[in-house]
Amino acid sequence: MAKPMDLSVDFCGFRLINPFMLSSSPVSNSAEMCERAFEAGWGGVAYKTIVSDRLPIIHPSPRMAAYQPSGKRQVGVQNVEQTSDRGLKANLLDIMYLKKHWPDRLVMASIMGFSNQEWADLSKACADAGADMLEINVSCPHMTVEGSGAKVGQVQDLVQKFTETCRKSCSIPLVAKMTPNITDITVPALYAKKGGADGIAAINSVAGLSGIGTDTWVPQPNVFGKGAVSGFTGPAIKPIGLKFVAELAKCKELGLPISGIGGIETWVDALEYLLVGASTLQVTTGIIHYGQGIVESMIEGLSDYMAQRKVKRVRDLVGKALPNLHETGEFDLTRQGVAQYDLDRCIGCGQCYTVCKDAGGWALEWDAQKRRPILDEKKCLSCMVCSFACPVDGLITFKEMPKTYRRADTVTLGEEMAGQLKG
Amino acid sequence: MKKTNALTGMGKGFELGEALAEANRCLLCHDAPCSKGCPGGTDPGTFIKKLRFLNVTGAIRTIKQNNILGGACGVLCPTSQLCEKECSAVGLPGGAIRIGKIQRALVEHGWETGFNPLEKSAPRKEKIAVVGSGPAGLSCAAELAKAGFKVTVYEAKKKAGGVLRYGVPAYRFDPSFLERELKDLESLGVKIQCATPIRGKGAAEKLLTKGFAAVFLAPGLWEAIRLKEPAPPMPGLFTATEFLSALREGKSEQIGKSVKGKRVAVIGGGSVAMDSAESALKLGARDVYLIYRRSYTQMPAEEDEKQDALRIGIHFLLLNQPVDYVAGPRGRLRAVKLVRTELGDIDASGRRRPVEVPGTEWELPVDVVIEAIGAKPAADTEMWVASVKRTTGGLIVADPKTGATSAKRIYAGGDIVRGPALIIEAVKDGKAAADAIRRQVGKKEVSHG
Numbered sequence: 001m002a003k004p005m006d007l008s009v010d011f012c013g014f015r016l017i018n019p020f021m022l023s024s025s026p027v028s029n030s031a032e033m034c035e036r037a038f039e040a041g042w043g044g045v046a047y048k049t050i051v052s053d054r055l056p057i058i059h060p061s062p063r064m065a066a067y068q069p070s071g072k073r074q075v076g077v078q079n080v081e082q083t084s085d086r087g088l089k090a091n092l093l094d095i096m097y098l099k100k101h102w103p104d105r106l107v108m109a110s111i112m113g114f115s116n117q118e119w120a121d122l123s124k125a126c127a128d129a130g131a132d133m134l135e136i137n138v139s140c141p142h143m144t145v146e147g148s149g150a151k152v153g154q155v156q157d158l159v160q161k162f163t164e165t166c167r168k169s170c171s172i173p174l175v176a177k178m179t180p181n182i183t184d185i186t187v188p189a190l191y192a193k194k195g196g197a198d199g200i201a202a203i204n205s206v207a208g209l210s211g212i213g214t215d216t217w218v219p220q221p222n223v224f225g226k227g228a229v230s231g232f233t234g235p236a237i238k239p240i241g242l243k244f245v246a247e248l249a250k251c252k253e254l255g256l257p258i259s260g261i262g263g264i265e266t267w268v269d270a271l272e273y274l275l276v277g278a279s280t281l282q283v284t285t286g287i288i289h290y291g292q293g294i295v296e297s298m299i300e301g302l303s304d305y306m307a308q309r310k311v312k313r314v315r316d317l318v319g320k321a322l323p324n325l326h327e328t329g330e331f332d333l334t335r336q337g338v339a340q341y342d343l344d345r346c347i348g349c350g351q352c353y354t355v356c357k358d359a360g361g362w363a364l365e366w367d368a369q370k371r372r373p374i375l376d377e378k379k380c381l382s383c384m385v386c387s388f389a390c391p392v393d394g395l396i397t398f399k400e401m402p403k404t405y406r407r408a409d410t411v412t413l414g415e416e417m418a419g420q421l422k423g
Numbered sequence: 424m425k426k427t428n429a430l431t432g433m434g435k436g437f438e439l440g441e442a443l444a445e446a447n448r449c450l451l452c453h454d455a456p457c458s459k460g461c462p463g464g465t466d467p468g469t470f471i472k473k474l475r476f477l478n479v480t481g482a483i484r485t486i487k488q489n490n491i492l493g494g495a496c497g498v499l500c501p502t503s504q505l506c507e508k509e510c511s512a513v514g515l516p517g518g519a520i521r522i523g524k525i526q527r528a529l530v531e532h533g534w535e536t537g538f539n540p541l542e543k544s545a546p547r548k549e550k551i552a553v554v555g556s557g558p559a560g561l562s563c564a565a566e567l568a569k570a571g572f573k574v575t576v577y578e579a580k581k582k583a584g585g586v587l588r589y590g591v592p593a594y595r596f597d598p599s600f601l602e603r604e605l606k607d608l609e610s611l612g613v614k615i616q617c618a619t620p621i622r623g624k625g626a627a628e629k630l631l632t633k634g635f636a637a638v639f640l641a642p643g644l645w646e647a648i649r650l651k652e653p654a655p656p657m658p659g660l661f662t663a664t665e666f667l668s669a670l671r672e673g674k675s676e677q678i679g680k681s682v683k684g685k686r687v688a689v690i691g692g693g694s695v696a697m698d699s700a701e702s703a704l705k706l707g708a709r710d711v712y713l714i715y716r717r718s719y720t721q722m723p724a725e726e727d728e729k730q731d732a733l734r735i736g737i738h739f740l741l742l743n744q745p746v747d748y749v750a751g752p753r754g755r756l757r758a759v760k761l762v763r764t765e766l767g768d769i770d771a772s773g774r775r776r777p778v779e780v781p782g783t784e785w786e787l788p789v790d791v792v793i794e795a796i797g798a799k800p801a802a803d804t805e806m807w808v809a810s811v812k813r814t815t816g817g818l819i820v821a822d823p824k825t826g827a828t829s830a831k832r833i834y835a836g837g838d839i840v841r842g843p844a845l846i847i848e849a850v851k852d853g854k855a856a857a858d859a860i861r862r863q864v865g866k867k868e869v870s871h872g
Contacts, residue, residue: 003542131478234674266477290476297478308538393440 005303007043009314010256011280012199013172014108014132016043018302019314020270020295023201023282024049024110024117024135024177026063026081027292031094033075035101037380040292041299044106046177046201046282047096047261049083049137051111052118055145064288065220066160069209070110074102074289076234078210078220080142083112088122092129099130101112107186108175110135111166118171119162130407134172136163136197138188138300139179139204142230150204153179156191161341175259177201178244186251193254200248201259201282203241204363205231234285238263242276249277249319265294267301274314275321317320336407338380339363345392346372350387359385362411377401378408429668433498435523439479442528446474449520451712452511456524460509463490463847463854467506467522470529470540483533484540486526487607490854491541491565492558492842494534494604496847497527498596501725505847534603539610547571549636549864554621557585557845558846559641559837561608562853575635576613579620581672585643586838586846592698594705600712631832637860639817639826640835641806641853644798644843650690650745654794657748659756663699663795670702682791683707684843688759690714690745691795692722693843697729699793700737711737712787716744717776718763740787742766744779749786758786769856800839804828811835818842827858834860 007018022037024046034045040196047210051057060080067076067283084091097108098284109131113119119136128135138159140149152158152199156270157301159176166174176192178185180203189200210222241262260278264270265286273281286294311317341352348371356364357374364386365378366372387396413421436443438774439667466485473482474730486493500506502523510519533539542710551567553560556578564574582588583602605615614872621627621642630638647662654660659681669678687708689700692715704711718741722729733739743761751757763783768776800817812820812829819828819835836852 268477293472294476297473297476297481300481300484301471301476301478303537304478308480393438 003307004300005306005315006312007299007303007306009279010044010068011106011167011259012045012133012175014106014173014338016280017104018043018299019108019274019278019280020298021045021108021259021282021289022292023284024137025284027284027287029084030086031097032092033283034107037292037295038098038102038105041295042105042292042327044108044280046108046110046135047091047095047098047131049135049140050088050122051083051114053088054118055114057082058084058223060144060223062221062223065211065222067232067234073382074234076210076236077231077288077391078207078208078232079287080223080228082144083137084163088125088162091113092125094103095126095129095131096238099132108130108133108135110137110177112137112143112148113162113165114145115167116162116241119165123166123169127172130170132139133155133198134166134170134174135191135201136166136174136176137204138175138192139163140231141179141205142228142350150179150181153188153204154182156188157403159188160195163192163197167196173198175199175201177204178248179204179264180240180244180380181207185247186254189248189251189254191258193256197256198257199257200254201261201264202248203244205233206237206240210233217256233263234289235263235265237267238269238272242272245273245278246276246322246325249324250322253377267298267305270302272307272315272321274317276325277319277322279315279318309395311402334351334403335400336405337382337398338377338405339375339382339384339386340374340397341373341396342395343372345395347392348372348393351389351391355385355389355405431601433594435618436498436531437524437528437704439455439528439532442525442532443474445521445525446471447516448512449475449626450511456509456511457506457520457558457680460506461847462845463496463604463850464507465490465493465506465526465847467520468734470695471520471525473523474529476526479529479532481537483538484528485531485829487540488542488569490614490847490850491562491585491611492604492846492850493526494530495521495558495596496850497530498600499587499591501845503727504725519760527716530604534853536696539607541565541607541611542567542689543569543570543611547573549573550698551637551639551860551864552577552630552633552635553641554627554829554836555579555614555629555641555839556583557641557821557837558587558703559643559853559856560585560639561605562850563639563641563834563836563857564613564615564784564853565608565611566854566857568608568613570857571866572636574613575621576615576629576803577619577621577624578615578617581618585601585641588670590671590695591704592667595698599760605861606859619709619781622803622807624826625809627833628830636864637832637834639853639856639860640811640828640833641803641837642840644800644838645800646801647794648797648799650794650796651747655748657750657754657756659791660748661791661793663689663695664798665791666699666793667695667702675706677704683784684709685790686710686712686788687700687791687793688712688714688740688745688787689795690759690791691723691797692718693715693795693797694724695729696733696795697724699795700732701735701795704735704737704793712740713737714740714743714745714761716742716788717774718742718766722765723776740767742777744777746784748792756790758788759792760784760786781839792830796845798838803855804839808833816842824855825859827859832863 109124128240138153143149260273361381458468470485507519749758764777767778770776832857837849
């Protein structure tokens with residue numbers, strides 16, 4: 001048992017040895033970094049966004065700040081990172097080097113033009129250097145160059161126009177990278193398709209403000225007294241990424257392969273993205289937090305999962321959760337349940353009681369002598385907030401009630417209080 | 424682990440969730456120092472990192488592929504002296520990551536979920552014999568079986584496990600836990616033949632003529648070193664080996680009768696002495712004295728074992744040298760004769776030597792004495808490993824890197840080579856010998872013999 005599984009997957013005509021890729025970011029800034037990643041086992045890279053030499057790229061300093069709610073570490077990163085600040089030639093040479101030495105790994109060159117002509121030139125140059133495909137970056141939320149990045153991604157006809165330009169300038173597959181800072185992500189994706197895109201990458205970073213200096217009143221990262229709305233990434237944005245990828249995958253009109261991005265650190269995160277329709281997976285913040293080595297557990301974890309579930313190919317997982325994703329209006333409301341307590345394992349902290357009183361259905365009483373909650377199933381809303389607070393794993397679970405179960409009405413003002421109102 | 428009064432049933436380990444929470448405290452060190460603290464090559468830096476990234480199966484694989492006794496070691500290893508001593512978090516408020524407990528939880532989780540990470544290479548036709556089913560023998564057997572060899576383990580006692588079964592009380596290591604670990608070994612195709620002692624002149628060598636390509640000797644040390652040799656036959660006088668083995672063989676009622684309500688003295692300051700003293704107290708002894716000829720800090724037992732023993736009410740009688748036993752009516756033990764000692768200069772063991780104080784002889788009235796002052800090779804070892812070079816103390820001489828003895832194709836490891844040592848050191852010996860055997864047999868130059 002447990003022989004390593006074949007994790008290979010096809011994406012826009014390229015067969016990757018596994019779906020795990022570096023996303024276009026500081027982690028894929030040079031051939032050296034990409035090569036180290038390949039040695040560690042990554043299946044491909046989206047090479048750090050390449051720009052022309054026309055405008056110098058100067059990075060703000062400092063570039064990033066950590067989001068640490070209540071002292072919790074490695075939850076998210078706020079950044080004002082720009083595109084590659086290396087010369088075009090250096091980047092093209094790096095791509096040539098990588099393709100020469102790592103023919104079985106996907107090298108997708110991310111590009112960003114600051115004019116229509118630049119999109120054309122960069123497409124051709126990267127294709128000529130040997131890139132397997134291009135990632136069209138129309139989604140960076142904090143470019144210092146006017147009229148670029150997400151500003152483009154939010155203007156649908158520009159997405160189509162620049163994609164068309166790339167399409168005309170080279171013959172390798174095009175993957176358009178989408179911004180999440182938009183209401184309906186399928187709209188720009190469809191424009192990209194019209195322009196000739198072969199795949200979609202989603203999501204780029206979420207525009208956000210992750211912290212304000214309480215002494216300085218400057219949003220972080222504090223760039224010499226100034227802050228800016230900028231890209232927020234990491235585990236905290238995974239729910240947003242999953243949502244957008246699912247919406248792209250459900251869009252029949254689109255029908256393009258998706259590279260999933262947003263808060264992936266473990267094989268479980270990766271699997272979730274596969275299940276909602278991604279077929280490759282890109283990572284940056286996980287590497288910023290823990291280094292490239294996390295791919296080892298992604299590979300081993302996914303492989304063991306597939307062996308145990310008897311899933312032969314990664315593609316057999318892609319989109320498997322989508323049939324279970326519905327509109328809330330389709331829920332069966334005739335079936336109801338309550339929280340169920342395994343009080344033998346209770347340690348008596350009473351947090352369930354606190355949150356049920358203050359955020360739930362007042363379904364718990366508190367036995368102060370024994371320090372145990374007493375549940376009135378009739379009042380339980382099955383909101384499950386008690387289970388979030390409970391420090392003992394699996395002590396509070398959801399249980400379905402028989403059809404005869406009737407929940408008591410929510411507490412209303414008693415006669416006495418109603419009387420006081422009259423008086 | 425919570426100590427209960429029960430003699431059986433060891434404390435519960437971490438749930439997987441607790442193990443994950445502990446893994447989340449791990450600093451994920453670069454070039455993890457914990458992974459350099461284990462004689463047996465355990466790699467906590469890797470398995471904790473895997474757990475941290477929810478690669479639970481991979482974490483179990485890292486543990487079990489390296490050490491077939493990963494569960495036992497998670498329970499029994501003096502981790503505070505090994506991996507956890509090296510942990511970078513030692514100086515932080517939460518202290519060292521509790522690596523042993525994480526390891527045990529992961530191994531148990533594998534058993535609970537039916538995940539077995541052990542992989543075998545293509546089968547080979549060569550057969551290897553292993554003598555002794557303690558930690559060294561089992562580790563060697565597992566490694567060789569993984570390499571594809573047909574392995575037979577010969578065990579003299581009724582059941583497999585060696586010290587894991589007969590040398591450690593059940594409240595520290597439950598037999599059911601051992602059984603699960605043995606099942607992993609069976610899954611590799613290792614055959615364990617119990618109640619099959621390898622005895623008689625040149626018995627070890629004879630295995631080589633019976634078609635075994637190599638032999639690994641790991642019989643352990645089962646003969647007690649006695650306070651007085653030969654030991655006087657005296658009701659009430661036990662060796663720790665007799666006492667603990669009897670408990671493990673289900674004779675606790677019988678043994679219990681001889682201890683319940685009595686005054687018991689345990690002689691010795693090592694782990695076995697602590698186990699014996701605790702067991703005696705749990706069996707209902709009125710008073711248990713632990714007699715040791717040096718002082719507290721020189722006792723070889725682990726600090727937490729000593730603390731546990733003190734906490735449950737064992738009387739430490741330090742700086743006293745037992746010199747003789749006093750018989751009462753019908754030859755029954757009545758008292759132990761002691762001499763006060765003081766600490767002199769440092770001796771060969773690196774500890775200050777006990778020096779008897781003249782004229783301080785006194786008698787401690789006791790009903791039972793359990794001697795826990797060490798073990799030595801069985802008297803007949805000389806006979807059955809005739810061609811193998813041994814020390815004057817009867818231990819087998821073996822290359823510490825390969826386990827190779829003076830005799831061709833005969834290897835040895837564990838306590839029979841080292842003298843009393845840690846379980847994980849025996850594991851190391853078993854693995855090293857397996858590696859050497861694999862390379863030797865692989866050479867195909869075994870036409871001789």
